[in-house]
Amino acid sequence: MDTKIVPQNENENKTQLGPPYVCFTCGAPSTGIRCYLEFLSPRAIPKPLDTWGEYIWYLWLPQSCREAGHSARVVRLNDAIAPLAQATIERVQAALAVIAAAHGPNPKADPAASIVWQLVAGTITPADAIARIGALCHQAVVGALETEPVLLHWQEAAQ
Numbered sequence: 001m002d003t004k005i006v007p008q009n010e011n012e013n014k015t016q017l018g019p020p021y022v023c024f025t026c027g028a029p030s031t032g033i034r035c036y037l038e039f040l041s042p043r044a045i046p047k048p049l050d051t052w053g054e055y056i057w058y059l060w061l062p063q064s065c066r067e068a069g070h071s072a073r074v075v076r077l078n079d080a081i082a083p084l085a086q087a088t089i090e091r092v093q094a095a096l097a098v099i100a101a102a103h104g105p106n107p108k109a110d111p112a113a114s115i116v117w118q119l120v121a122g123t124i125t126p127a128d129a130i131a132r133i134g135a136l137c138h139q140a141v142v143g144a145l146e147t148e149p150v151l152l153h154w155q156e157a158a159q
């Protein structure tokens, strides 16, 4: 069985910071953006994808884009968007990862901000975030003890 992952389209790794936004296929300007949750009927049977609805948005594209079948569906995190050809949880997570890589904080330069960003993006669980922040705190304390002779002297004096 072929398990190779096929990109959803040629725009998969593209992102935009806006608004305004443009069509990912032809560059035509979008006149607005609406959230998936706005279109959910209160009487609809809940679907697993609904829990990711806050990240799924639709660009308001010109008639020419709609007639040509250009996809209006995107994933949005703050002001950044990425195209979403298929509305599945896996594709939403993949698009969020693309946005985080393009626009999130540098994990090496700001590891705490990176953890918060991943939590907001839903790519890690709250328990993971707490564990990673705990590990950062531990590293900071150990690092301070190793590089601060004053602290070491204080520690020795206390023993």
Ligand SMILES: [Zn+2]
Pocket (backbone or CB within 6 Å): 023, 024, 025, 026, 027, 028, 061, 064, 065, 070
């Ligand atoms: Zn278009």
